[in-house]
Amino acid sequence: MPLVVAAVCHLVVLVITVAVNLPLNAELAALGNPATGEDLPGVIEDFKSVWVPVNAVRTVLCLLSLGALCSALLRHGRATAPFRPV
Secondary structure, three states: OOOHHHHHHHHHHHHHHHHHHHHHHHHHOOOOOOOOOHHHEEEEEEHEEEEHHHHHHHHHHHHHHOOOOOOOHHHHHHHOOOOOOO
């Protein structure tokens, strides 16, 4: 079960990245040189208003995925014989 949770969380992260973050990055890159852009503070605020919350969701999902993988490793360790140093 933990491996399924980890895979689903990671898949959702990938979907969010492709659906939201990559298009935002492309829009930002299309603006060209920031030194010559108009209303740079407005553009930055518009970008951050979407980027920051979405990135927070991605971070939480990645942490959940990592936790699920750690749980799977711990469960696997309990199912196998313990390590005994020589």
